Amino acid sequence: MASLCTLLGLCCLAAPLVLALPPFKSQPEQVHISYPAAPYSMVITWTTFNETESVVEYNVWGGKLFDLMAKGTSTIFEDGGSEKRKLYVHRVTLSGLRPGSAYVYHCGSEDGWSDIFYFTALNETTSWSPRFAVFGDMGNENPQSLSRLQKETQVGTYDAILHIGDFAYDMDEDNGRIGDEFMSQIQSIAAYVPYMTCPGNHESAYNFSNYRNRFSMPGDTESLWYSWNIGPAHIVSFSTEVYFFLDYGVDLIFKQYEWLKRDLEEANKPENRKTRPWIITMGHRPMYCSNDDKDDCTQFESYIRIGRNDTSPPAPGLEKLFFLNGVDLELWAHEHTYERLWPIYGYKVFNGSADEPYVNPKAPVHIITGSAGCREKHDGFIPEPRAWSALRSTDYGYTRMQVLNHTHLYLEQVSDDQYGKVIDSIWLVKEKHGAAAWL
Numbered sequence: 001m002a003s004l005c006t007l008l009g010l011c012c013l014a015a016p017l018v019l020a021l022p023p024f025k026s027q028p029e030q031v032h033i034s035y036p037a038a039p040y041s042m043v044i045t046w047t048t049f050n051e052t053e054s055v056v057e058y059n060v061w062g063g064k065l066f067d068l069m070a071k072g073t074s075t076i077f078e079d080g081g082s083e084k085r086k087l088y089v090h091r092v093t094l095s096g097l098r099p100g101s102a103y104v105y106h107c108g109s110e111d112g113w114s115d116i117f118y119f120t121a122l123n124e125t126t127s128w129s130p131r132f133a134v135f136g137d138m139g140n141e142n143p144q145s146l147s148r149l150q151k152e153t154q155v156g157t158y159d160a161i162l163h164i165g166d167f168a169y170d171m172d173e174d175n176g177r178i179g180d181e182f183m184s185q186i187q188s189i190a191a192y193v194p195y196m197t198c199p200g201n202h203e204s205a206y207n208f209s210n211y212r213n214r215f216s217m218p219g220d221t222e223s224l225w226y227s228w229n230i231g232p233a234h235i236v237s238f239s240t241e242v243y244f245f246l247d248y249g250v251d252l253i254f255k256q257y258e259w260l261k262r263d264l265e266e267a268n269k270p271e272n273r274k275t276r277p278w279i280i281t282m283g284h285r286p287m288y289c290s291n292d293d294k295d296d297c298t299q300f301e302s303y304i305r306i307g308r309n310d311t312s313p314p315a316p317g318l319e320k321l322f323f324l325n326g327v328d329l330e331l332w333a334h335e336h337t338y339e340r341l342w343p344i345y346g347y348k349v350f351n352g353s354a355d356e357p358y359v360n361p362k363a364p365v366h367i368i369t370g371s372a373g374c375r376e377k378h379d380g381f382i383p384e385p386r387a388w389s390a391l392r393s394t395d396y397g398y399t400r401m402q403v404l405n406h407t408h409l410y411l412e413q414v415s416d417d418q419y420g421k422v423i424d425s426i427w428l429v430k431e432k433h434g435a436a437a438w439l
């Protein structure tokens with residue numbers, strides 16, 4: 001051995017004075033990143049099955065690999081299944097990042113390191129034009145859009161990904177192993193750009209514990225509701241599920257509502273709305289849809305839209321709150337289809353004008369994009385579109401969004417079934433934002 005070592009010229013490398021465990025249960029996996037809503041920062045999250053330190057080694061692209069180091073903490077997540085499997089979820093916040101610079105990193109500990117990944121620190125000005133991939137309802141089986149998203153993400157097509165609920169189908173299954181498998185599948189996109197989420201109905205097991213423990217969204221609600229700023233946009237993510245899983249606490253509806261109200265009021269302060277004019281919401285179950293299943297938006301009055309009167313006290317819905325606060329765009333999923341609506345409030349269409357419905361619209365615009373692909377396959381539509389439905393597609397796919405500047409926002413729908421063809425696109429143009437824009 002000594003001679004081989006000399007032969008390879010390796011002996012001059014100082015051997016670290018640690019007796020390393022073979023990286024097996026201590027091997028990092030399921031690496032993903034998120035923006036903590038603190039400027040110049042990024043959170044790196046991963047999983048091990050044994051307790052280890054939580055370390056990220058990194059540096060700017062082109063610099064000496066791993067010259068910088070940050071440490072974080074891990075929490076034990078015990079899955080609710082019969083095996084009570086234990087995962088160590090590690091979180092490290094990188095701060096003081098240089099906006100617009102690419103960083104190379106790996107994460108883990110002396111007991112095992114991940115592959116090498118890279119990300120670009122977000123530009124912190126309000127004058128840039130962030131680009132997003134947006135979708136919901138992606139499973140570990142049949143995630144049809146994933147390969148296209150992998151390539152596009154890795155070549156830098158997106159600055160962030162918005163996954164609007166329903167992961168893995170379902171993360172808790174097989175004692176959480178389906179969650180592990182899914183989080184490993186999305187590493188190919190989620191380790192490269194902030195992967196921002198909200199909960200869906202498929203996360204409900206054990207009070208959403210797989211969702212709350214595996215993701216690391218901003219704020220202190222265990223990723224259930226939060227907001228963040230990017231470029232000229234303020235993005236508000238919330239849980240539609242608080243309206244459905246009352247056993248986990250009716251109070252959550254009210255807590256979230258009060259938080260949404262305060263957050264939207266803050267975002268509407270003139271100095272804030274002036275610099276970040278776009279307010280975009282994301283929540284899983286839509287207020288409107290024209291699908292042919294038995295969901296809230298098809299057969300019943302949507303709880304999300306008008307609230308519930310069978311709780312005590314009655315729980316307020318969100319349509320009016322969003323309207324009064326001048327929310328520009330509402331992104332939804334849950335239906336495994338794509339549907340674009342004309343500007344709408346209270347079932348009435350409020351086009352900007354007959355020729356240009358999305359130029360200075362007089363009500364929020366809704367997009368439902370839940371067709372990324374999962375084992376439940378497609379949903380269908382009722383034969384006749386409603387008067388408020390502008391375009392519908394049952395193709396698998398996802399949405400691209402770019403917030404160009406203070407007045408222009410671009411949306412397009414990609415069909416994976418048609419090999420990446422763009423099957424819909426709109427410009428949403430607003431010279432005025434806020435409730436005053438509706439007048």
Ligand SMILES: *[C@@H]1O[C@H](CO)[C@@H](O)[C@H](O)[C@H]1NC(C)=O
Pocket residue numbers: 021025049050051
């Ligand atoms: C790693 O975790 C397993 C349980 O998953 C445990 O039996 C084992 O003792 C742990 N090993 C170390 C070195 O901590």
Ligand SMILES: *[C@@H]1O[C@H](CO)[C@@H](O)[C@H](O)[C@H]1NC(C)=O
Pocket residue numbers: 099100123124125127128129
């Ligand atoms: C951020 O974006 C703005 C607008 O595109 C650009 O002028 C600026 O140079 C960018 N900042 C960095 C650090 O890349």
Ligand SMILES: *[C@@H]1O[C@H](CO)[C@@H](O)[C@H](O)[C@H]1NC(C)=O
Pocket residue numbers: 207222247248249
């Ligand atoms: C469910 O989780 C939420 C968020 O942690 C918590 O506020 C709530 O009390 C939990 N509900 C139950 C019934 O444990």
Ligand SMILES: *[C@@H]1O[C@H](CO)[C@@H](O)[C@H](O)[C@H]1NC(C)=O
Pocket residue numbers: 301308309310
């Ligand atoms: C309660 O809400 C339902 C819709 O969810 C509605 O049909 C019903 O009329 C409401 N009842 C009262 C008393 O407001």
Ligand SMILES: *[C@@H]1O[C@H](CO)[C@@H](O)[C@H](O)[C@H]1NC(C)=O
Pocket residue numbers: 342349350351353354355356357
């Ligand atoms: C809104 O605009 C679209 C497209 O021009 C049109 O088809 C629809 O009828 C308009 N709706 C109303 C209520 O004006």
Ligand SMILES: *[C@@H]1O[C@H](CO)[C@@H](O)[C@H](O)[C@H]1NC(C)=O
Pocket residue numbers: 404405406407408
């Ligand atoms: C915003 O972007 C649109 C589309 O590129 C462009 O036509 C418009 O002039 C831009 N507005 C400003 C103020 O830069």
Ligand SMILES: [Fe+2]
Pocket residue numbers: 137166200201202284333334335
């Ligand atoms: Fe769903």
